[in-house]
Amino acid sequence: MNLHLVGKATLAKEIYNCCAAQKKFRHMTYLEIDLDKSNVQVRPMWSRKSRKQVLWDLLRVQMSTSNDYISWFRKASTMGPVLIVLDGVHKIGQFEFIIPFAKDLHAGSRIIITSRDGSIFNNIAGRAGSVVRRLFMVSKLGPSNSNKLFNWHAFQAEEAPEDYRELAEDIVKSCGGLPLALKVFGSSLCNRTADRDRERIWPEAVRALRQSGDVMDVLRWSYDILTESEKHMFVDITCLFYGRPLKEAKPYWKSCEDCASCGGVQCLDLSLRNLFSKNLAVVVVDLFSCPASRSA
Template sequence: MPEYVEYEHTPHTESEFIQQIVEEISNSKLYRNPLHVATYPVGVNSRMETLEKLLDIESNDVRMIGISGIGGIGKTTIAKAIYNSISYEFKAKSFLENVRERSKTHIGIIHLQEELLSNISQNKILKIETLLRQCDCFASGSRIIMTTRYKSLLVKRNGLSTYDYGVKELNEYEATKLFRNHAFLDNKLYEDYLELEKKAIHYAKGLPLALKVMGADLCGKTINEWKDALDY
């Protein structure tokens, strides 16, 4: 049977009718605005599987997962991917970026808090003067995901289940795949570059950001330029 939407009042114009439809879709679970994760999200799916188990969204507790690791290891990429994967399960959600830089001042913290509340509330002009510090402000079933370089920030609090997920470097297969995606046009590796590729991957030490930057920088360059860049 077809479904019908009942509105509070009958729209007088076509533009009003269209606007009501847009609002209904925007407020429904069918509406998604996924975050950009990565052009080549190598190794992300396997790491998401572990995170999904820790998040256990069927559980009714309030749970925080810390995605920890050194800079460039892919914490934000993984956080965006898991957000896209599970956000539709929640009525209210928010993704805040560059928190470390933006929270260096009191005003920056206030703006972050206002952005958070604005994202999870229909009131888009919320203003606050204090920060949320207590765990009892979160509804049952809430999930908080935080990326951090420091595990010490994952402080356990009453009423909050805290878990740490330490991101591991890409293994050799994953590192090679990611590097080739960025370093070679059409992902085509020439045999003359094989040893140089191995050296570049060794330098990157499994860090996705390093592999991406090095690959993009070397892409399209001659073998001699590769040797100069890698001090071969």
């Protein structure tokens, strides 16, 4: 089973938010692994920031040295049950860097790890001593839930309109139960219910899904149907502004409204809203790496 795009991070965040709302733990932290795809390593900046975040989230203290982190982490182990979520672990060293003493954590503590690599859990289990551990495989969605998820994003309803039911079922079946694929395709087809869209865009989506067995390739279709302004912004987010605050990007796009060389970014707020409503601004790096090379 392809463990990519099945919703591991979404599930981990939901558990974390639920625990926060119910105040099950006094001390909690959620960390996303910042993956450098050029060499499949964790960026050094992430390493430093992650330890600082852990200490701040758990104890509200600032770290100055690595030795400080180890002593403060030992202190956190005595403060009562903690919840630590590590999303996207792909090397055992990342776990040990953040949690040097798993077996010393206070009774009742919980550590949640998501990973595409099942062997990570075996390695962690072998080094965690008597810590109780459970492995859960995140399954793809079944037909019923797949239909509901797609229809909510495409039609804002649990069922597709009768005229689109067969096309919707073809797309859902071809998405193979992957939540992100269902969300992106559904969002991309939202409000495309004119006769010309039903005759052209929807069948095109079905063909794109059927012709490629690679979900990453298939999802690029949702980029191809963007307007030119949205494509400009999408490439900018991927290559220049990923991880940066919106206030840094908007002046740049504003200055391009009347730019003849790049075609400009028209209807800035509308285009940006469309990117988010189609889930593209959220999954930009995972899906396309750098679409500038695709659109050049």
